[in-house]
Amino acid sequence: MWSVRTIPAFSDNYLWLLAGGGGRAAAVDPGDAEPVIEALRAGGLELSAILITHHHADHIGGVERLLQLFPDALVCGPADQRIGGVTRVVGEGDRVHLDFLPAEFEVFEVPGHTRTHIAYYAEGAGGVGRLFCGDTIFACGCGRLFEGTPVQMCASLTKLRKLPDTTEIYCAHEYTLDNIAFAKWVEPDNEALLRREQEALAMREAGRPTVPSRMATERETNPFLRFDQPQVIEAARRRRAGLTGDAEIFGEIRRWKDTEFD
Numbered sequence: 001m002w003s004v005r006t007i008p009a010f011s012d013n014y015l016w017l018l019a020g021g022g023g024r025a026a027a028v029d030p031g032d033a034e035p036v037i038e039a040l041r042a043g044g045l046e047l048s049a050i051l052i053t054h055h056h057a058d059h060i061g062g063v064e065r066l067l068q069l070f071p072d073a074l075v076c077g078p079a080d081q082r083i084g085g086v087t088r089v090v091g092e093g094d095r096v097h098l099d100f101l102p103a104e105f106e107v108f109e110v111p112g113h114t115r116t117h118i119a120y121y122a123e124g125a126g127g128v129g130r131l132f133c134g135d136t137i138f139a140c141g142c143g144r145l146f147e148g149t150p151v152q153m154c155a156s157l158t159k160l161r162k163l164p165d166t167t168e169i170y171c172a173h174e175y176t177l178d179n180i181a182f183a184k185w186v187e188p189d190n191e192a193l194l195r196r197e198q199e200a201l202a203m204r205e206a207g208r209p210t211v212p213s214r215m216a217t218e219r220e221t222n223p224f225l226r227f228d229q230p231q232v233i234e235a236a237r238r239r240r241a242g243l244t245g246d247a248e249i250f251g252e253i254r255r256w257k258d259t260e261f262d
Contacts, residue, residue, distance in 0.1 A: 002101035007035045012174045013058055020101035024048040028132045029172055033062030049098055052077035053134030054117040078116040110136045112153025113143030129167040138171045139213040141179035142224040150251030161225045165216035176200050176210035182261045183223045186235045192220040223253055
């Protein structure tokens with residue numbers, strides 16, 4: 001058995017602390033060391049591993065400080081010279097076994113947000129999978145294409161959306177309400193999306209995070225995973241006639257959000 005603890009950071013980031021047996025833990029994308037250190041102390045935990053999804057500062061900024069305190073921690077990350085401290089480079093199909101959780105994470109290469117972005121997936125308690133996807137999938141959204149192309153990101157999202165409905169998605173930001181506001185422009189008649197908005201509003205009003213979400217929910221409401229659905233295709237073609245193929249539809253929806261909503 002192992003648990004996931006939410007660590008808020010900066011203005012809207014979530015860092016994730018994976019706590020297992022024997023007082024040991026792993027941190028995912030520790031952009032800021034101090035809240036991780038506080039959470040470790042509060043839980044009486046020792047940091048044994050760090051999992052990194054991509055090179056952006058709000059995901060790796062705390063790694064150096066954490067390694068000063070826990071120099072023997074395993075640090076997994078993609079092949080990217082912009083990420084320091086990595087002791088094990090991992091890519092598509094690799095598996096990371098953390099015996100103290102216990103868990104084995106399958107690594108997916110998911111370029112798009114950055115060219116070397118990866119995600120980690122593991123089975124959790126009761127067979128429920130847990131996906132740590134950095135900035136690839138957000139609750140009702142996806143990351144901007146800073147380094148990748150629509151073709152790459154569309155392929156990455158296609159890969160991840162094949163995971164089971166029950167998969168819990170641990171993304172790195174609290175963007176849900178803003179993402180839903182955009183999604184309603186794409187699919188104003190999506191009843192599942194309208195229900196999700198009310199649920200997310202209630203969660204935020206109660207001071208609760210809206211993540212993790214579940215893959216089934218994303219497939220029902222996230223326009224960036226619904227690029228092959230008739231309503232989303234129609235919305236994209238209203239903006240640009242003649243679009244064909246999943247990547248072109250996805251790319252137009254992403255451009256729409258980038259230019260008018262972000």
